[in-house]
Amino acid sequence: MPSPHFLLNELCRLPHRGSATPNEREAARLLAEHLRSRGAAVRLDAFSTPQTYATVVYWIIGLMLAGIGLALSGGFLVGQLGLFLSGFALSQAWLYFNWREALVTRFPGQHRAVNVLGTWAPPNNVPGESIRLHVILMAHYDTAPVSVLYSPKQQKTFRASLIVSLCVMALGVILSVVYTFGGTSSIVFWSLCAVALYLVVQAVLGTIGYLTKGYTNGASDNATGVVAAIETADRLQRATQAGALPGTLVEVVLPSAEEVGMLGSLAYLKKNRANWPDGGRKTIVINFDTLGAGKLTVIEQTGTVEVIRYTNALTDLARQLIDQPAFSPRAQSGRWHTADFDSVWFVRAGLPVLALCALDTDGTMPRIHRPEDVPELVDEQPMYAAVDLAEAVVKHWYKQFN
Incomplete structure (x- = not known):
């Protein structure tokens, strides 16, 4: 099975993964192939979007x-x-x-983009049998336009x-x-x-x-998040197969057009929410975004004028875990008010949501939306810490609510 480092490099071999571009389609093909190699049922969902926020x-x-x-x-x-x-x-x-x-x-200026979805049903699951937990692991795979507004000072x-x-x-x-x-x-x-x-x-x-x-390469933002989501899914799937998480449906959601305004995740939510197990009452969401530099951060708050608060049981559980010795040296809690995450729609929908990213000591994300966001400068430690924390959060959640 390809290593996380291999997948990260494969994504970054493309010059960029700009939404609704030929490179995005190639990245979607690569991700679909990778998910199938890990045993997932894969679907590509098309939707309309502006190509960039411009x-x-x-x-x-x-x-x-x-x-x-x-x-x-x-x-x-x-x-x-x-x-x-x-x-x-x-x-x-x-x-x-x-x-x-x-x-x-x-408005006019629409293009076709695709979300990449991979699903692992519980072993020996009988159609119609009750799912005990539905885990959505989300990370956008498109890359951002270069912007002068994203220097650390800006x-x-x-x-x-x-x-x-x-x-x-x-x-x-x-x-x-x-x-x-x-x-x-x-x-x-x-x-x-x-x-x-x-x-x-x-x-x-x-x-x-x-x-x-043009576009950034997007090594940290957000190839690292994509790798973290898939690696977490792999761990959870193995735990499910081993009988540790019976009845758990694991879904990897890799939206495009996040850099346009989180439009891919909105399209996914609108199209799929009605089909979630038990009307979504058994669904939790973990979003991974920009994990290539800084310290793993559990997001507590985002928003511009309207503040979006991650006041839910899943985020509370993550905050409890990062206070423990296994995570306290590697993780922190924090806020991010520069743009937002794909998870914003799910928070507004009232779902249990955990957003994970990596922030520097001054609360910034190094190199995002900049030409310097390349694989050579990625620190993979926050990415692996995110996988460890996400796995622990899901397992603790399962014990509490099943």
């Missing part, structure tokens, strides 16, 4: 600029149309950057910059209302121009890395 950002800012432009035209009816456009843009920005489903992600201010941008957009809507309904002073006019200029600059800064350098 498409979504351009739609949002483009609509806002169009709204401001119409408001500045001076016509009352045209100005009202502008208010509608800018108000809609603000609503979509709020949803998208607070990691909620946004209509703008389905990571620390990323959340604040998103909040400022949302506030500036809200200011643009307010000023457009004032201008449309008679406040056509030069101060309002130039303030709206300043808002428009700010948004153009943000659009350029947010996407220039991708436009000039």
Whole structure:
């Protein structure tokens, strides 16, 4: 059976795994083949997505600029149309950057991407027989566009910059209302121009890395997470076969389009939740993301303006385990407010969810969304620590609830 190191290198042999690109399809083929070699039943689920977040950002800012432009035209009816456009843009920005489903992600510019799913049913399971535990092990396999906004310094201010941008957009809507309904002073006019200029600059800064350098290789973010998910599944499957976890259904979910806005995991949840055992009441989710540098971290909180709290029994169990001598030197708990994880939809759905990543001492993820995210710089220790912890969490959960 191929080693974890072998799979990591195989994924990273591709220059990138950008969502809805030929390289993504090759990565999906490689992962499907690897999962089959481990005895999984494999399915590739296609879904529609923008190719990168740049498409979504351009739609949002483009609509806002169009709204401001119409408001500045001076016509009352045209100005009202502008208010509608800018108000809609603000609503979509709020949803998208607070990691909620946004209509703008389905606007023109759609491409076909695929989620890779591997399932191991319990040995000798009779069709219709009750599943005692359904474990979803999730890790996105697509890679990120290069971004100047993800240097260590920028990571620390990323959340604040998103909040400022949302506030500036809200200011643009307010000023457009004032201008449309008679406040056509030069101060309002130039303030709206300043808002428009700010948004153009943000659009350029947010996407220039991708436009000039393309995608990252994605060794840490997130080939390490993919390997950790598959290795954990292998361990759990062996434990199930040995009779230690009877009735356990293990599923590896490898979404694409995480770097677009966690759209692959959302597509998986919508399509498959109705088919989970016992309506999902026996389902737990562990998400692995970016485990190639830093210290293994149990995530307690994410979010932008809206805070997403991992206040559930699965995360609580993981926090208890990392306080024990077997894990305390290798793991910690922490928060991550720079973008989010595929697990966000599952937290919002009220499922027991554990999110694992690796953070540096200053709370940043080294090299993410940067050209330096290459296999030569990966430290595999956090990845193996994540596998150990995930395995321990599932086994403890099983003992508590079965």
